[in-house]
Amino acid sequence: MEPLTAFASDLAGTYPRPQLRRTDWRSLDGEWRFAYDDSEVGAREGWFRTGDFAQRIVVPYPPESPLSGIGDTSYHPVVWYARTLSAAEVARDDADARILLQFGAVDYAATVWVNGSMVATHAGGHSPFTADITDYLAEGGDDLVVVRAIDRPLDIGQPRGKQEWLTEPHSIWYHRTTGIWQPVWIEQVPATHVTELAWRTTRGTDSVVLEVLCNRPLGDDARVDVRLSYEGAPLGHVSAAWPASGAPIIDIPLRDQRNGQHYENLTWTPENPRLIDAVVTVTDGDSVDAVASYLGLRTVGTAAGRFLLNDRPYFVRSVLEQGFWPESHLAAPSADALRAEVQLIKDMGFNAARIHQKAEDPRFLYWADRLGLLLWGEAPAAYEFTPSAMTDLTREWVELVRRDRSHPSIVTWVPLNESWGVRDILTDAPQRAFSRGIADLTRALDPTRPVVSNDGWEHTQSDILTVHDYDGDPETFAQRYADHAALATLFAGYGPSHRMMMAEGEADTVNLPVMVSEFGGIKYEAQASAPAWGYSTSATTEELEAHLRGLFGALLDSTVLSGFCYTQITDTMQEANGLAFENRVPKLPLEVLRSIISGESRSKP
16 A cells, blocks of 8 residues: 555556545455346345355446456346455454445446445446445454446436447447446545545635535544645645534645746646645544645636636647547546546647546546646436436536546536437526526536536537537638637527527627537548448548648637537547547557647647
8 A cells, every 4th residue: 555645646546536545445346246137136035135146247347348257238227246355355453443335436326235234325327435334344354245236228317428228339329338337445444534625726826725524523622634745845734623513614825826926836737737735634532534635726717708727818629538448438447548548638739638428537537637638527418308317417417526626637517518418408498497507506516617508509608608510621610710700600590510509698709718619520440341430531541631630720720719629539439530549549640640739830829
């Protein structure tokens, strides 16, 4: 285990929850027992008491994927897992310590038992959950953990992102991900322990605000201590009494940041991704919990038609990131693969990525924080508008915003995309109300980032105006985004996808940033016999390069756009429209792609 004195900002990228790190933890990834329950009899027959399942699966890979050892992509709505914990895995150094069982993500509805007793239930295929299993452990170890996951393939009201509902993937949808697909681990914690940290940088980056949440009410003498440092040098320190009610919200002054000629030496940008290390200690009587964390000093916002990073205009060169691997599907094949994905995006010349229709593994966010990559966080969508679909989407979205709001790389929230789940938003007032409501709820949870209410078209109240435009003609692009008059015309009516750009109100294309948040999607097939899909086609590498230069050049030359997002970083199953093949090998030399995407000979405002 890594000592707590190691900087949280300088890890190997293996710890599943990088911004709240403890030293005493053990991974439970690896081989588990496994069973399908197509007849849904397991709960009634008491499978949770025995966990005697014949199949074996490698966690955290979904059973549809090859790396799981199963690779069955057919309909299986209920799956079961079982694993025996050894005495060493649940050993406690202190009789008052607690053992927490942590799940990064289980798709979709999970129930967990330990030694036959139910210890947790959770709904939401992308958000984490925890079970305190201390009181259910047997003397001497050999404790049975059983997990049941219910993921109904035909339930279109369940937030599912781009998971296919048909028997085989088609168009832009991919194989389903069922059950455990992010890390599982256990950790030993004190009786009173930190459950959540929320970092926020104030405007001007001369102080940091921290909210600390614990598992239970604290005593009258409880205290919280926060120490910040950068590359080992102290930056700030606050020690305060725990408030009589509620959670403490602590303001940590950064005196060095008050020097206006010096403060940029510590701010976070993609070009200089400086991370501030933190140790947070909560003392409650004899219970002491110390956790390592990190943050980035940066602000984001909008003004005068521009996206702002640290109060200055910043042009966003983004790419759509599906986060899907052929061998492991939504789960990354390894922790190293997450770092390599971030590095590939940067090497191509992008400074941002839009995580599309999934909540990415927090270790991916860590590498975006550390290597310097802006991210848009997006909700996995439901496909119908019902009270239960709205409830499920909202509950999971709240959990995800809270999980990720401290990452400096996250700069924009996208709760809805292309009217998925709100198909009739243009004509149905309740659907418009939901779009406004979930956008405003996001702003209330996190007032520090802009929110796109419905990415691509049919906006209600968005902080950034976005358009999805798969026109393949660079000349059309150049005219469509030439000036403010052209933008006003575009947003006053139907857009390139033949959808109204505004579901209500008028678009303020002068004061709000405008971004082409999906474009390109050029299909290039290395083998003509392979089934493939894309929005347009280039038959040779020469055609592909010319096509990319034309489209990127038109957007980079626009004086009124604030950014773009190309579809997409890699081929994904039948989609052959990536800049790299699905094995992450670029289709053009990296230096060529970097020249096209970064616009080396161009300058942006």
